[in-house]
Every structure is written in C-alpha cells, then in structure tokens.
Amino acid sequence: MLSDKQISSPNFDRLADVATDAFFDMLKRANVNHAFSCKLDEVTANRLVDELTAVLIRLDRRQQQEQN
Numbered sequence: 001m002l003s004d005k006q007i008s009s010p011n012f013d014r015l016a017d018v019a020t021d022a023f024f025d026m027l028k029r030a031n032v033n034h035a036f037s038c039k040l041d042e043v044t045a046n047r048l049v050d051e052l053t054a055v056l057i058r059l060d061r062r063q064q065q066e067q068n
Contacts, residue, residue, distance in 0.1 A: 009057050019052035
C-alpha cells in the first residue's frame with residue numbers, strides 16, 4: 001500500500017499511469033490467458049500496480065537527488 005508521502009509526490013499521477021500501463025503491457029507481452037487473468041483479482045492487480053508505482057517514485061526521488 002502506498003503511503004501518504006508517496007501519494008503526495010508531485011509526480012504521483014504520472015508515475016501511477018506509467019505503472020498501470022507497464023502492468024497491462026507486461027500481461028499482454030506474457031500472453032496471459034483468460035483463465036489466469038480471471039484468477040488475478042482486482043485487489044492483487046492494484047497491489048502490484050501500487051508496488052510498481054512505489055518503485056518508480058523511489059527511482060524518481062533518487063534521480064532528483066543526484067541532479068541536485
């Protein structure tokens with residue numbers, strides 16, 4: 001689950017969109033079949049996207065720190 005600090009990140013919306021797109025692209029590239037996607041419930045999918053978003057936020061912050 002994302003923290004309030006992560007959600008308040010200035011780039012949160014953009015990075016959450018990137019994570020969501022990456023998640024669905026990953027499923028598409030893996031040729032995930034319908035049976036598997038039915039087992040992947042919405043809560044699990046959201047958790048995975050949240051984790052991807054958190055990683056992107058950490059990478060974004062680290063990159064900003066290196067630039068300063």
